Amino acid sequence: MMRTLCAVAALSMLATVGCGKKTKEAKAPPPEPVSTAEIAPSPGGAAIGAVNLGLPAVPELAENPTTAEKVRLGNILFSDKRFSSTGEVSCATCHDPAKAFTDGPLSVSEGINKLTGTRNAPTVVNAAFFTSQFWDGRRPSLEEQSGDPFLNPVEMNLPSHDPIVKIVREDEAYQEMFREAFGVAPDAIAMDHVKKAIAAFERTIISGDSPFDRWRFGGEADAISDQAKRGFEIYINQGRCVSCHTITDTEALFTDNKFHNLGIGFSRISGDLDKVAGEFLRIAKTDQAADTAILGDANISEIGRFAVSRELQDIGQFKTSTLRNIAATAPYMHDGSLKTLREVVVFYNTNISPHEDQSQKPNPFQSGGIRPLNLDDAQIDDLVAFLETLTSPQYEDAARVSLAGQAKTAGRK
Amino acid sequence: MVKTLSKRALIKGATALAAGGVLDMTLIKLAFGAPGGAGDFTFAYISDAHIQQVEGAKFVRNWDRGLERAVAEANLLNPKPDFVMFGGDLAQLGKKEEIDHGAEIMSALRYDKVRYVLGEHDYYLDLGEYWSEALKSQHYYSWDHKGVHFITLNSIIVDDGWTNKWSTPMERMMVMAGLDDPRGSPFMVGEKQRLWLAADLAKVPKSTPIVVFSHSPLQKIFKNWNFWTDDAEDVQALLKPFDKVTVIYGHVHQIQYNQIGNISFNSVMATAWPWPYPETYTQAGSFLPVMTVPMNRADPFHERDATGWQFIDVNTGNVAVNYSLPDNSPRTVAFDPKLGRPRDLEFAERSIPPQMHF
Numbered sequence: 001m002m003r004t005l006c007a008v009a010a011l012s013m014l015a016t017v018g019c020g021k022k023t024k025e026a027k028a029p030p031p032e033p034v035s036t037a038e039i040a041p042s043p044g045g046a047a048i049g050a051v052n053l054g055l056p057a058v059p060e061l062a063e064n065p066t067t068a069e070k071v072r073l074g075n076i077l078f079s080d081k082r083f084s085s086t087g088e089v090s091c092a093t094c095h096d097p098a099k100a101f102t103d104g105p106l107s108v109s110e111g112i113n114k115l116t117g118t119r120n121a122p123t124v125v126n127a128a129f130f131t132s133q134f135w136d137g138r139r140p141s142l143e144e145q146s147g148d149p150f151l152n153p154v155e156m157n158l159p160s161h162d163p164i165v166k167i168v169r170e171d172e173a174y175q176e177m178f179r180e181a182f183g184v185a186p187d188a189i190a191m192d193h194v195k196k197a198i199a200a201f202e203r204t205i206i207s208g209d210s211p212f213d214r215w216r217f218g219g220e221a222d223a224i225s226d227q228a229k230r231g232f233e234i235y236i237n238q239g240r241c242v243s244c245h246t247i248t249d250t251e252a253l254f255t256d257n258k259f260h261n262l263g264i265g266f267s268r269i270s271g272d273l274d275k276v277a278g279e280f281l282r283i284a285k286t287d288q289a290a291d292t293a294i295l296g297d298a299n300i301s302e303i304g305r306f307a308v309s310r311e312l313q314d315i316g317q318f319k320t321s322t323l324r325n326i327a328a329t330a331p332y333m334h335d336g337s338l339k340t341l342r343e344v345v346v347f348y349n350t351n352i353s354p355h356e357d358q359s360q361k362p363n364p365f366q367s368g369g370i371r372p373l374n375l376d377d378a379q380i381d382d383l384v385a386f387l388e389t390l391t392s393p394q395y396e397d398a399a400r401v402s403l404a405g406q407a408k409t410a411g412r413k
Numbered sequence: 414m415v416k417t418l419s420k421r422a423l424i425k426g427a428t429a430l431a432a433g434g435v436l437d438m439t440l441i442k443l444a445f446g447a448p449g450g451a452g453d454f455t456f457a458y459i460s461d462a463h464i465q466q467v468e469g470a471k472f473v474r475n476w477d478r479g480l481e482r483a484v485a486e487a488n489l490l491n492p493k494p495d496f497v498m499f500g501g502d503l504a505q506l507g508k509k510e511e512i513d514h515g516a517e518i519m520s521a522l523r524y525d526k527v528r529y530v531l532g533e534h535d536y537y538l539d540l541g542e543y544w545s546e547a548l549k550s551q552h553y554y555s556w557d558h559k560g561v562h563f564i565t566l567n568s569i570i571v572d573d574g575w576t577n578k579w580s581t582p583m584e585r586m587m588v589m590a591g592l593d594d595p596r597g598s599p600f601m602v603g604e605k606q607r608l609w610l611a612a613d614l615a616k617v618p619k620s621t622p623i624v625v626f627s628h629s630p631l632q633k634i635f636k637n638w639n640f641w642t643d644d645a646e647d648v649q650a651l652l653k654p655f656d657k658v659t660v661i662y663g664h665v666h667q668i669q670y671n672q673i674g675n676i677s678f679n680s681v682m683a684t685a686w687p688w689p690y691p692e693t694y695t696q697a698g699s700f701l702p703v704m705t706v707p708m709n710r711a712d713p714f715h716e717r718d719a720t721g722w723q724f725i726d727v728n729t730g731n732v733a734v735n736y737s738l739p740d741n742s743p744r745t746v747a748f749d750p751k752l753g754r755p756r757d758l759e760f761a762e763r764s765i766p767p768q769m770h771f
Contacts, residue, residue: 368716
């Protein structure tokens with residue numbers, strides 16, 4: 001029954017809301033029948049239309065206006081493990097609200113049976129502002145994106161979307177929620193509704209109001225430290241960060257929504273570009289085949305944007321991530337190969353991953369904007385301090401945990 | 414036709430040995446409406462690298478990176494072009510170190526045959542002596558390939574009075590390297606080469622397609638920048654009797670195309686920098702030549718913006734120039750038999766208002 005569902009704690013920042021029940025740990029296969037009522041909704045969603053300091057209004061699709069009913073439904077769908085072949089994986093497995101909707105410290109995500117993909121889970125937080133989804137932008141909207149992981153063999157591994165439609169049509173609580181959200185009878189519930197509801201929920205996973213926002217846009221002169229202010233100066237000048245992680249006078253999305261070859265992970269395929277790209281073209285006859293190849297083959301993963309545009313010049317390019325809550329979402333880059341924020345800054349300073357041979361030449365496809373920055377150690381520290389001011393109040397705990405992990409990683413060296 | 418052409422650009426990257434069967438050559442031939450097919454082929458064209466020594470083993474990184482990228486992309490083309498042309502200005506100041514460094518980057522090309530055009534930046538230090546020696550190239554020459562007669566001209570010489578009036582070779586080089594320098598002199602092909610050209614062409618049937626490579630345009634565009642060849646009309650007159658003639662030139666660092674009578678003109682892009690470029694083109698210390706007329710075109714951050722290289726399809730004697738433009742959409746300028754001139758296939762169809770300010 002709908003009324004027995006825990007109300008979505010839309011504004012709660014707590015990881016466990018006062019639901020009285022915990023998400024059931026399913027030991028399937030076959031999946032245990034889980035009551036929808038037992039699924040704890042994710043915290044962290046913002047009220048629809050809420051104003052977030054530092055962010056513009058949330059864009060939405062005309063055909064899928066955000067409503068409270070859809071958001072509530074999408075939140076439950078997001079955490080429903082029944083939509084995987086083992087009954088153990090939901091969207092929230094890799095996009096964990098307690099980890100700012102990522103799955104650190106994993107470099108690349110784990111799906112069913114601990115199978116690993118090839119890419120680091122991008123955060124859902126503020127993904128609504130991206131003009132394309134996935135690291136290579138192969139889906140144009142949250143709606144389009146949300147359907148793919150269910151079918152990928154290393155993610156949730158369903159043979160088709162039919163099992164999902166079957167569950168939501170038969171589950172009484174879902175019947176009620178779909179009726180409220182879309183005005184549909186149980187028989188008429190389709191995958192399209194599922195995708196729209198998840199997307200609507202994701203459009204409420206929005207967060208600004210970071211110390212940086214309060215300093216830059218809120219007029220609070222001492223919201224960030226002097227060191228972070230020096231870091232911001234480097235961010236917009238010598239560090240050249242702002243060229244891709246763009247900000248304006250009134251808001252800061254920290255992304256140009258474009259694609260760039262940084263040289264991260266590219267050495268894996270740089271000697272075999274024709275073979276790897278050719279192999280992808282040969283097998284990627286459908287969107288789903290492309291999705292499977294990209295997450296299933298570590299070499300093909302590295303072709304990046306080429307998988308979408310099939311233009312030679314886009315090879316090895318990946319989407320510019322937002323930097324909001326970056327302190328909470330280690331490890332970094334599309335392959336999760338950089339473990340700490342400092343490693344990321346060091347990489348941009350030298351243009352070669354600290355984990356790779358430092359004497360190698362940058363690959364010929366590395367984007368023209370990437371060039372040595374000549375930052376000294378103190379400047380690198382300043383820049384890292386600035387990046388740590390981009391954490392929204394909702395993710396302060398996640399950032400604390402992530403930064404502690406990063407400090408441990410750094411200490412091990 | 415337009416659609417199919419762009420589809421070719423999509424698949425140009427990547428089939429190679431391992432893949433097989435992705436790209437069907439016959440589709441391309443049909444796309445060009447050339448059912449005859451014999452003599453249709455592709456060659457790659459890289460130009461204006463301007464490799465520049467800073468000091469010792471240090472070279473301007475940006476120019477290196479542009480040429481390296483073009484070489485890497487050209488190596489991935491499939492079907493593989495028949496040969497590679499380099500359109501001149503391999504070096505910035507004609508220095509041995511610059512020509513050697515440029516030749517080293519070019520040596521990564523996996524092609525049997527690479528031919529070079531002489532640019533003024535290669536020439537005015539030692540009048541092309543080391544360039545010839547290092548690249549094993551004559552200053553002007555001709556050859557036949559699959560039914561097309563190719564000619565490379567040295568179009569950047571000036572009269573002997575100007576050439577010999579300088580106190581040092583580097584002084585001469587520096588004057589010619591400046592785009593707006595009023596002490597410069599207009600380029601020409603010159604009488605000696607025109608006589609050679611007339612003799613060369615005398616052996617060629619008038620129905621044979623002719624493709625001429627020059628560094629400066631063999632047409633008059635803008636004298637102050639030497640987008641100009643002073644005896645262009647005389648050269649054009651020698652080419653006039655032939656059915657199909659295409660002139661492909663570098664030097665201008667931008668996309669140009671034109672038709673004069675039977676002669677189609679196509680420019681190629683530079684791998685180094687675009688002309689003109691905006692004042693904001695770089696943020697860091699810059700080796701760009703001083704520019705008097707900035708333009709608001711290029712992205713100031715992305716070093717490769719408004720640069721590029723090209724592969725050129727020759728079909729039934731006419732050419733289609735396919736531009737590969739990093740950070741921009743690929744573009745194709747192809748001869749349109751209906752219009753009887755080159756046409757910018759997709760770009761010109763968009764309604765982009767002309768730029769009214771500079």
